[in-house]
């Protein structure tokens with residue numbers, strides 16, 4: 001597969017390393033901050049040999065990149081986060097140009113499989129009144145958002161499948177929590193790249209499900225999987241749809 005890297009920062013480098021180790025070729029690197037390591041501007045000429053583009057840039061750059069790449073008619077994987085207010089516009093651009101695009105707030109294979117495990121666990125424990133559920137997430141001190149996007153997704157999953165819980169509480173409480181409230185707390189400290197836990201607790205036992213990030217390479221694994229998948233497709237997809245297809 002001939003890959004074009006749009007954005008050659010931390011994730012661009014991570015994807016490059018993994019792609020090369022899997023025998024793919026990097027045919028273009030596009031990044032305004034590259035200082036000679038990459039091409040600055042995105043153009044038809046730079047992308048001519050690419051089978052697929054993988055985009056990890058900046059929220060403000062995404063929509064314009066999608067527009068340019070769609071005009072050049074190349075399939076695209078978008079890993080950049082924080083641009084989702086433009087999703088419907090991006091979808092129209094993709095449909096109008098007949099290209100394929102996969103996006104995800106989290107391309108980690110482990111996290112996406114963890115969602116499925118969490119969903120099944122919530123569904124199972126929901127059958128038994130003895131069990132309660134809560135969650136937690138820990139990230140490094142530099143992280144600006146709280147709770148994390150992954151924690152929000154886990155909350156949605158629990159609310160959907162564990163029907164005794166009706167709403168999420170992320171803040172500390174100055175009162176007893178009610179049975180209908182799901183407590184999912186965030187901790188910010190040290191250098192943790194990301195730990196998410198869901199715990200089911202009863203008078204008899206405790207079951208803890210935890211996903212711990214070890215490195216950014218997990219995001220690259222998912223992005224490359226999505227790239228291989230989208231090459232032969234047209235349309236606007238999430239990574240969830242890619243995984244569903246792989247697991248079918």
Ligand SMILES: NC(=O)c1ccc[n+]([C@@H]2O[C@H](COP(=O)([O-])OP(=O)(O)OC[C@H]3O[C@@H](n4cnc5c(N)ncnc54)[C@H](OP(=O)(O)O)[C@@H]3O)[C@@H](O)[C@H]2O)c1
Nearest residue numbers: 007009010011031033056057061079080081105106107219
């Ligand atoms: N979906 C996932 O699984 C996942 C995982 C990790 C990270 N992310 C997201 O991916 C994005 C990038 O993360 P990162 O850690 O690689 O950040 P990074 O190290 O800052 O790299 C981003 C690079 O893209 C460049 N860039 C900005 N505008 C561009 C444009 N129009 N065309 C090409 N390149 C452009 C940036 O240059 P400047 O420095 O000049 O702006 C920077 O060099 C972030 O939004 C992050 O949240 C997503």
